[in-house]
Amino acid sequence: MDTATAATATTKVSRRLDFDAIIIGAGVSGLYQLYKLRELGLRVRTFEAASGVGGTWFWNRYPGARFDSESWTYGYAFSKALLDEWDWIEHFSSQPENERYLNYVADKFDLRRDIQLNARVTAAQYREDTRSWEILLEDGSRHTTRFLITAIGILSAATMPSNIPGVASFKGQSCHTHYWPKEGLDFAGKRVGIIGTGATAVQAIQEIAKSAGHLTVFQRTPNWCAPLHNAKISKEEMQGIRARYDEILALCRTTPGCYIHSPDPRATLDATAEERAAFWEKRYATPGFAMWQGNFRDTLTDRKANALASEFVANKIRQRVHDPMVAEKLIPKDHGVGTRRMPLENGYYEVFNQPNVELIDVSETPIERITERGIQTSRQHYAFDIIIYATGFDAISGAFDRIDIRGVNGVRLKQVWANGPQTYLGVFVEGFPNFLMIMGPHAGLGNYTRCAEYSVEWVSGVLQYAKAHGRTRIAATAAGVREWTDHVLALGQGQLMNEVGSWMTGVNRNVEGKQAPRIMRYSGGHPAYREHCGAVAAGGYRLLAME
Numbered sequence: 001m002d003t004a005t006a007a008t009a010t011t012k013v014s015r016r017l018d019f020d021a022i023i024i025g026a027g028v029s030g031l032y033q034l035y036k037l038r039e040l041g042l043r044v045r046t047f048e049a050a051s052g053v054g055g056t057w058f059w060n061r062y063p064g065a066r067f068d069s070e071s072w073t074y075g076y077a078f079s080k081a082l083l084d085e086w087d088w089i090e091h092f093s094s095q096p097e098n099e100r101y102l103n104y105v106a107d108k109f110d111l112r113r114d115i116q117l118n119a120r121v122t123a124a125q126y127r128e129d130t131r132s133w134e135i136l137l138e139d140g141s142r143h144t145t146r147f148l149i150t151a152i153g154i155l156s157a158a159t160m161p162s163n164i165p166g167v168a169s170f171k172g173q174s175c176h177t178h179y180w181p182k183e184g185l186d187f188a189g190k191r192v193g194i195i196g197t198g199a200t201a202v203q204a205i206q207e208i209a210k211s212a213g214h215l216t217v218f219q220r221t222p223n224w225c226a227p228l229h230n231a232k233i234s235k236e237e238m239q240g241i242r243a244r245y246d247e248i249l250a251l252c253r254t255t256p257g258c259y260i261h262s263p264d265p266r267a268t269l270d271a272t273a274e275e276r277a278a279f280w281e282k283r284y285a286t287p288g289f290a291m292w293q294g295n296f297r298d299t300l301t302d303r304k305a306n307a308l309a310s311e312f313v314a315n316k317i318r319q320r321v322h323d324p325m326v327a328e329k330l331i332p333k334d335h336g337v338g339t340r341r342m343p344l345e346n347g348y349y350e351v352f353n354q355p356n357v358e359l360i361d362v363s364e365t366p367i368e369r370i371t372e373r374g375i376q377t378s379r380q381h382y383a384f385d386i387i388i389y390a391t392g393f394d395a396i397s398g399a400f401d402r403i404d405i406r407g408v409n410g411v412r413l414k415q416v417w418a419n420g421p422q423t424y425l426g427v428f429v430e431g432f433p434n435f436l437m438i439m440g441p442h443a444g445l446g447n448y449t450r451c452a453e454y455s456v457e458w459v460s461g462v463l464q465y466a467k468a469h470g471r472t473r474i475a476a477t478a479a480g481v482r483e484w485t486d487h488v489l490a491l492g493q494g495q496l497m498n499e500v501g502s503w504m505t506g507v508n509r510n511v512e513g514k515q516a517p518r519i520m521r522y523s524g525g526h527p528a529y530r531e532h533c534g535a536v537a538a539g540g541y542r543l544l545a546m547e
């Protein structure tokens with residue numbers, strides 16, 4: 001390095017920036033990232049759009065919102081003290097408890113002093129001259145940082161039905177499930193309409209149907225649901241769980257989705273018809289994702305196997321729903337069991353036996369518009385006091401698209417990903433130095449906290465390395481991004497899930513350009529994902545350019 005270059009490099013390093021790292025988001029991943037970066041001695045600031053911490057568990061306050069992962073597998077594992085002190089009260093914990101937990105974590109680790117709430121990041125621009133990022137908040141303030149870390153969640157950009165006019169004209173109460181009012185909604189005796197039948201709607205419908213005068217469910221596509229089998233956890237049971245935490249967390253490290261459930265090693269047709277029926281009965285009676293994550297190993301790759309498993313669940317629906325016409329409407333016909341994220345339910349199908357609940361198949365009678373008083377379909381008008389939009393999210397890349405993120409030469413991230421995400425390990429993007437994503441596209445996905453904890457630790461490892469080696473610029477290389485993207489796309493082939501439109505394949509028919517399935521996540525299982533990332537780190541961050 002000549003003297004002039006060395007001098008420039010020194011200027012780049014020493015120029016005073018507001019922060020060493022800025023984290024966007026104070027949800028499950030953002031809170032832990034803040035904790036880790038403080039451990040490294042970095043000057044960190046977290047910006048969070050909400051008025052409280054918790055991310056998903058701050059926003060989604062709709063009745064019935066809860067984990068579908070066992071609570072004791074979803075909590076943070078990084079702190080033995082936290083594991084020792086926190087008692088989960090249900091096997092599948094509800095939103096109020098989850099929000100309380102994340103607030104407890106924020107307090108326990110004194111995280112709040114570095115978190116700015118009500119601070120929505122609207123834009124971020126990389127500056128090559130200072131090897132830094134400048135971020136812009138909604139209030140017009142600007143902040144500079146060496147590293148920018150997104151912890152913005154995979155399901156945080158809620159979407160309204162863009163194809164239905166008149167939403168603003170409705171005179172009653174209405175809201176998207178994600179933006180549920182803190183004071184709640186009173187359904188007692190009211191006429192309620194809900195649009196959507198994804199995992200959110202399934203949880204909400206079960207609860208709303210208990211008190212609503214009349215509930216009308218507008219379904220475009222039915223989903224395959226399985227029973228959650230939730231239960232309270234007694235003090236003694238919690239003690240037993242606590243004593244087994246090492247074992248439980250070790251188990252989660254071995255399974256593809258970091259759940260306690262793992263696929264049966266047999267192929268579906270290795271078992272006789274009787275063995276299959278007994279196996280599925282057992283899975284159906286097991287709490288949590290057993291029917292999805294713990295099915296025969298070929299359920300999500302072999303069409304014939306999938307059809308057999310689907311038929312088993314279809315028959316369950318037929319048994320549980322009294323009206324055969326309604327039952328048939330609730331049975332998916334365009335995709336097989338488990339090829340979309342499987343909603344877990346607690347009496348969802350029985351709700352449709354209630355006299356105050358009606359199912360409208362929107363594919364038969366499309367919604368034409370929202371009116372002042374309700375919903376107009378091609379067949380009739382339905383009057384409502386309350387309309388709920390359970391219409392989902394622009395998942396995985398949507399939260400990135402909503403921030404004007406610009407890398408080297410002002411290139412926009414949204415543009416780079418216009419034909420699908422391209423990343424290195426789901427963490428880095430070429431042309432966006434010092435920009436690191438927690439749970440970015442093409443990263444391993446599953447039990448959220450288990451996966452996010454790994455991502456945070458891996459990202460913290462890179463930053464620790466950069467600090468130790470005096471590196472101020474970390475960038476993905478073209479070769480790295482090509483290698484990872486090719487690998488992820490190749491792994492995704494032959495997976496039935498990747499052929500079906502759902503948030504997991506980046507499909508949201510309410511968002512322009514997101515109509516067709518794409519490979520959005522790493523399909524090789526989380527253990528393999530960790531192996532790749534671990535090898536990159538062990539090899540001195542292969543295919544990353546660090547200066």
Ligand code: NA7
Nearest residue numbers: 155161196197198199200201220221341390391392393503
């Ligand atoms: P999902 O699973 O994406 O479900 C959204 C639902 O809303 C789904 O049933 C959609 O039907 C329906 N929808 C969306 N837009 C419309 C319009 N315009 N008209 C009619 N119906 C519509 O989101 P969730 O919030 O339920 O769950 C997301 C994840 O959050 C969940 O899996 C958990 O992991 C947490 P479609 O299927 O597109 O025909």
